[in-house]
Amino acid sequence: MEGIYGVFVFIIGSILGSFFNLCIFRIPSEESIVFPPSNCPKCKSNIKKYDLIPIISYLILRGKCRNCSEKVSIQYPLIELLTGILFTIIYLYFGFSVELFLYLVLVSVLIITSVIDINTGYIYERVSLVGIIAGVVFIVYKYISSGEMLTYILGGVAAGGIIAIIILLTNGMGWGDAEVAFLCGLFLGLSSSILMIFLSIVLGGIGASILLVFGKKSRKDAIPFAPYISIGGLIALLYGEGIVKAFLSYYGLY
Numbered sequence: 001m002e003g004i005y006g007v008f009v010f011i012i013g014s015i016l017g018s019f020f021n022l023c024i025f026r027i028p029s030e031e032s033i034v035f036p037p038s039n040c041p042k043c044k045s046n047i048k049k050y051d052l053i054p055i056i057s058y059l060i061l062r063g064k065c066r067n068c069s070e071k072v073s074i075q076y077p078l079i080e081l082l083t084g085i086l087f088t089i090i091y092l093y094f095g096f097s098v099e100l101f102l103y104l105v106l107v108s109v110l111i112i113t114s115v116i117d118i119n120t121g122y123i124y125e126r127v128s129l130v131g132i133i134a135g136v137v138f139i140v141y142k143y144i145s146s147g148e149m150l151t152y153i154l155g156g157v158a159a160g161g162i163i164a165i166i167i168l169l170t171n172g173m174g175w176g177d178a179e180v181a182f183l184c185g186l187f188l189g190l191s192s193s194i195l196m197i198f199l200s201i202v203l204g205g206i207g208a209s210i211l212l213v214f215g216k217k218s219r220k221d222a223i224p225f226a227p228y229i230s231i232g233g234l235i236a237l238l239y240g241e242g243i244v245k246a247f248l249s250y251y252g253l254y
């Protein structure tokens with residue numbers, strides 16, 4: 001049964017992913033994400049309902065607009081696929097629960113914010129705000145259901161705070177990165193938040209080195225950091241407890 005629900009969650013994820021594509025392209029240009037409906041950026045023709053099937057429509061149309069044959073960015077099916085896969089992984093891990101719904105909001109915010117950061121180098125407050133609101137709802141729910149609250153507040157403060165200190169010392173990141181770290185921390189609790197920051201800095205270092213080696217970026221270019229916080233945050237969400245325990249017991253602390 002879980003497999004059938006998994007497929008269902010994947011389909012929901014990929015449909016939402018196609019809405020996230022719209023957000024990713026429209027938020028930086030200050031366009032409405034509600035109106036007008038999806039259209040071709042070149043010929044402006046509205047995309048037909050039957051051409052809006054996530055991933056499949058792209059394959060059927062071979063990545064071209066049905067009306068004018070303008071190439072459609074590969075980013076569209078990739079975001080749909082990524083959203084479907086991440087939604088399914090998180091569902092399989094947490095099962096149907098209130099937490100699952102809030103984690104899916106978190107993942108959605110991270111996908112939109114990371115891809116906009118990669119495309120434009122900017123992080124938009126209204127995207128982060130959705131994540132912060134979901135984080136506050138998550139904390140309230142945790143408090144009601146288990147009495148736990150402090151670790152999540154500390155997680156947000158610690159994650160946002162560490163990035164803020166890095167910004168003040170090095171100028172290497174932007175305040176948007178601190179917002180993203182803060183909102184992830186609200187969901188993770190203190191120890192997983194610290195793990196997330198550690199992972200994101202390591203992954204960011206590796207990513208930046210690769211881009212430097214292949215000459216895609218120079219030393220002066222700012223690297224978009226939100227994707228690394230997001231990857232670190234997702235690893236910490238799924239495996240944080242286990243990794244932190246293994247680490248502590250290795251040093252005889254647990």
Ligand SMILES: [Zn+2]
Binds near residue numbers: 041
């Ligand atoms: Zn067109």
